[in-house]
Amino acid sequence: MARVLTALCLAFPASVLAEVVVFEGNALPETLGWERAGSADADRWLDPASGGDLEGDWFCHYCDLGVWAPGPIGETDFYRMSVAPFAGADPWFIEWRVATDAPPVILDTQGTPVAVSAYGNGNALYHFTITDGRIRVVRDTGLPVIYMDIAQGVPHTYRVELRGEQSYAWYLDGELIDSGTPYGMYPLDDSKVIWGARYHHYPTTTCWDYLRYGDMPADASGDFDSSGTIDGQDFYFFAEYFSGEGVDAGPGARWADFDADTDVDCADWEAFQLAWTDTVNDPPIFFPCFGGGPIPTVSDWGVAVMLLLVTTCATLAHRPKPIERPQT
Ligand SMILES: [Ca+2]
Ligand SMILES: [Ca+2]
Numbered sequence: 001m002a003r004v005l006t007a008l009c010l011a012f013p014a015s016v017l018a019e020v021v022v023f024e025g026n027a028l029p030e031t032l033g034w035e036r037a038g039s040a041d042a043d044r045w046l047d048p049a050s051g052g053d054l055e056g057d058w059f060c061h062y063c064d065l066g067v068w069a070p071g072p073i074g075e076t077d078f079y080r081m082s083v084a085p086f087a088g089a090d091p092w093f094i095e096w097r098v099a100t101d102a103p104p105v106i107l108d109t110q111g112t113p114v115a116v117s118a119y120g121n122g123n124a125l126y127h128f129t130i131t132d133g134r135i136r137v138v139r140d141t142g143l144p145v146i147y148m149d150i151a152q153g154v155p156h157t158y159r160v161e162l163r164g165e166q167s168y169a170w171y172l173d174g175e176l177i178d179s180g181t182p183y184g185m186y187p188l189d190d191s192k193v194i195w196g197a198r199y200h201h202y203p204t205t206t207c208w209d210y211l212r213y214g215d216m217p218a219d220a221s222g223d224f225d226s227s228g229t230i231d232g233q234d235f236y237f238f239a240e241y242f243s244g245e246g247v248d249a250g251p252g253a254r255w256a257d258f259d260a261d262t263d264v265d266c267a268d269w270e271a272f273q274l275a276w277t278d279t280v281n282d283p284p285i286f287f288p289c290f291g292g293g294p295i296p297t298v299s300d301w302g303v304a305v306m307l308l309l310v311t312t313c314a315t316l317a318h319r320p321k322p323i324e325r326p327q328t
């Protein structure tokens, strides 16, 4: 809930923060420095600006056969960025949240309808092929390919954590799926991240909530972007990862879990405010933790504006799947 409220009500962070790269689904990727690859003729739109049904800001694309008959590959829409600025980063992470209607049967033909890959010329590789119901994971050259069923009809969050040559771990919706020792270091000077979708035997609608990678923030630091300061940029992500009391916020949220009890709740919000370093701008009002005590000394006008914002955002919240392609 908090993620929805704040995502809709607050300004968005820059695409490249101090030590992380973030794509929040609120703009076309190439406007944020991503190289557009593939046939680049897919329909694209930003949800919910176009009237779609996903909560918050999502970047969506629809790939059909287009002019690419007879197939099986049709329109292809991928986005690539060099990870070279992070060469040697340890620990490093990549996390994304995506929904697609690509049928799982595509994997039987080795099709790749939706993919995220952290790759390069080294031996370490983290390649995820995604459908609505089943995924294929290729990790490191020469290792067995992993197939795994996932719940259909809902977005999923994927996360890979790398600690140099020592260890890797990957998570699905916050659950540890696999971990161990990688074949080599990642990222390196030639490392890249690519993500996107394509037509492969079937038309595919795919929507991305976000894709983020970079230096892994220190636990309980409050400093998501590892910038050394705790300010509005970090607040955006604090709100995104806010889970509420007793709800495990997942591995991506440890930096915001000040008391290390797995949740990101109002106790953590108190700690985040205390850690705040921006001397010009105070921490914003955070609605999920607002109202537990007397309202601070703000004017009646201020209260009215806040209530209006709460009402507006509550109305915009609770926009469930399914993903729908807007009619043009
Ligand atoms: Ca988003
Ligand atoms: Ca920061």
Ligand SMILES: [Ca+2]
Pocket (backbone or CB within 6 Å): 257, 258, 259, 260, 261, 262, 263, 264, 265, 267, 268
């Ligand atoms: Ca906590």
